[in-house]
Amino acid sequence: MSDVVEVSFTVNGVARSVSVEPRKTLADVLREDLGLTGTHLGCEHGVCGACTVLVNGSSARSCLMLGVQAHGAEITTIEGLSVDGELNTLQQAMWESHGFQCGFCTPGFLMQITALLAEEPNPTEAQVREVLSGNLCRCTGYQTIVEGALRAAASARSATATVRGSDLAPKEPA
Amino acid sequence: MKLPPFAYFAPSTLEETLALLREHGDESKLLAGGQSLVPLLALRLARPSVLVDLGHVAGLDHLAAGEGSVTIGAMVTERRAERSEVVGAQLPLLAEAMPLIGHQAIRNRGTVGGSIAHADPSAELPAVAVALEAEMVAESAQRGRRTIPAESFFQGFFTTALEPDEVLVELRLPAGESRTGVAFEEAARRHGDFAMVGAAVVLRVESDRIADARIALAGVADTPLRRPEAERALRGEEVTAEAFEDAATAAARDLSPPSDLHGTAAYRRHLARVLVRRALVRAAQRLGVSP
Numbered sequence: 379m380s381d382v383v384e385v386s387f388t389v390n391g392v393a394r395s396v397s398v399e400p401r402k403t404l405a406d407v408l409r410e411d412l413g414l415t416g417t418h419l420g421c422e423h424g425v426c427g428a429c430t431v432l433v434n435g436s437s438a439r440s441c442l443m444l445g446v447q448a449h450g451a452e453i454t455t456i457e458g459l460s461v462d463g464e465l466n467t468l469q470q471a472m473w474e475s476h477g478f479q480c481g482f483c484t485p486g487f488l489m490q491i492t493a494l495l496a497e498e499p500n501p502t503e504a505q506v507r508e509v510l511s512g513n514l515c516r517c518t519g520y521q522t523i524v525e526g527a528l529r530a531a532a533s534a535r536s537a538t539a540t541v542r543g544s545d546l547a548p549k550e551p552a
Numbered sequence: 553m554k555l556p557p558f559a560y561f562a563p564s565t566l567e568e569t570l571a572l573l574r575e576h577g578d579e580s581k582l583l584a585g586g587q588s589l590v591p592l593l594a595l596r597l598a599r600p601s602v603l604v605d606l607g608h609v610a611g612l613d614h615l616a617a618g619e620g621s622v623t624i625g626a627m628v629t630e631r632r633a634e635r636s637e638v639v640g641a642q643l644p645l646l647a648e649a650m651p652l653i654g655h656q657a658i659r660n661r662g663t664v665g666g667s668i669a670h671a672d673p674s675a676e677l678p679a680v681a682v683a684l685e686a687e688m689v690a691e692s693a694q695r696g697r698r699t700i701p702a703e704s705f706f707q708g709f710f711t712t713a714l715e716p717d718e719v720l721v722e723l724r725l726p727a728g729e730s731r732t733g734v735a736f737e738e739a740a741r742r743h744g745d746f747a748m749v750g751a752a753v754v755l756r757v758e759s760d761r762i763a764d765a766r767i768a769l770a771g772v773a774d775t776p777l778r779r780p781e782a783e784r785a786l787r788g789e790e791v792t793a794e795a796f797e798d799a800a801t802a803a804a805r806d807l808s809p810p811s812d813l814h815g816t817a818a819y820r821r822h823l824a825r826v827l828v829r830r831a832l833v834r835a836a837q838r839l840g841v842s843p
């Protein structure tokens with residue numbers, strides 16, 4: 379059994395410290411040590427995208443990162459999107475577009491879309507499809523997910539739209 | 553899935569890293585972006601007892617244009633290289649191949665050095681390195697620095713000239729020359745998958761004749777493969793559809809690519825011919841000379 383290592387990082391804006399085995403993936407650290415079970419694990423070897431989180435604002439698969447590699451980083455998970463229990467613009471748009479059925483893939487899609495919209499607030503459908511090519515969904519057939527992403531972009535742009543919850547932009551890297 | 557246990561080191565200097573490799577040698581593995589190594593650990597295809605994380609090592613993430621070449625530190629992420637203005641302006645072949653690697657979240661973590669050191673025969677970057685005649689700079693505690701040309705770097709299936717105690721420090725890629733057109737073409741089952749076959753082409757045209765051509769293929773052998781016969785067939789020729797067709801046929805001749813569930817050997821041979829032809833046509837079009 380390998381020794382435990384102390385990892386300090388920021389998760390959804392809150393400074394956290396955990397002692398973990400170095401072999402533990404970031405996904406398992408989030409789920410088991412911090413109780414943040416919104417990050418889902420599908421394939422556990424980098425293929426499905428369900429476990430996608432933001433690391434310093436960029437999308438990453440949390441099953442392909444060791445918890446210890448997150449030391450000093452700023453992590454955003456699906457739990458970090460809503461504020462005070464209110465859906466944010468993207469979550470609301472996804473809801474309105476029926477962008478999920480069983481919901482297993484949803485956290486990964488939402489985190490990847492969050493990264494996209496922070497970088498490109500006005501994406502084309504082709505850009506959305508390109509960026510989402512790394513996330514698999516067994517239920518929806520993808521149309522409504524793509525629509526949800528485009529709807530989120532449109533409502534964030536629209537001056538009259540009621541923007542709820544936190545801003546789409548991920549926090550600045552530490 | 554639980555990864556097999558290992559001792560973890562996160563050195564902050566290259567010297568410390570080299571000392572750790574010297575001490576642990578064969579037992580140890582370097583961890584760069586983890587996008588190939590962590591899946592291997594998860595599936596227990598790799599079981600190193602020591603993992604040395606390059607993530608905090610200073611001096612491995614430089615990306616700069618020099619005299620006629622661009623130097624890319626091993627820990628530069630694939631996505632940073634993809635979005636770099638220097639790469640866009642000076643290494644158009646690399647810029648074109650980069651977005652074909654996996655998906656955005658993979659490229660955000662995966663590194664240029666990791667892809668080269670991993671040496672997947674289907675990967676884009678090794679084929680680009682071979683087509684551009686890049687040089688790899690490696691360092692060890694005992695033998696210091698050495699420079700390895702791409703043609704002798706890739707030695708077999710996931711096997712390179714790197715010794716277990718060596719760190720790949722940087723890549724040096726010759727910058728694009730004038731009158732030189734490039735193109736990267738690949739065919740994959742789905743967007744973001746590893747290519748079944750990829751073709752990298754560098755074409756120099758002077759006074760309407762092909763002065764030089766370099767062709768490298770991915771996915772057809774246990775290493776990226778230069779096609780010298782096809783290159784020779786092009787030299788001195790005019791830019792015509794027939795010259796490109798002949799060269800593409802020569803590039804695919806005598807290939808014995810693998811057969812697997814993604815494609816048979818015959819299909820890969822067919823792809824090699826088609827993709828080389830397409831890449832040649834596009835490289836020429838970039839120079840304003842259409843066959």
Ligand SMILES: Cc1cc2nc3c(=O)[nH]c(=O)nc-3n(C[C@H](O)[C@H](O)[C@H](O)COP(=O)(O)OP(=O)(O)OC[C@H]3O[C@@H](n4cnc5c(N)ncnc54)[C@H](O)[C@@H]3O)c2cc1C
Nearest residue numbers: 424582584585586587588589654662663666667669675720
């Ligand atoms: C779903 C998925 C799809 C992918 N699709 C593609 C694709 O289409 N094309 C493609 O090319 N790649 C693809 N990849 C692989 C990706 O490009 C990897 O990031 C890359 O091959 C390895 O880079 P890394 O930094 O993650 O290296 P790691 O996984 O950390 O390391 C890989 C190997 O290289 C060694 N190594 C790393 N850095 C050094 C160094 N500086 N010196 C010496 N040895 C070193 C490690 O010890 C290890 O053996 C994909 C990966 C996934 C998970």
Ligand code: FES
Nearest residue numbers: 420421422427441
């Ligand atoms: S669980 Fe991480 S990519 Fe599938």
Ligand code: FES
Nearest residue numbers: 479483515516517
């Ligand atoms: S909604 Fe069920 S997997 Fe996507």
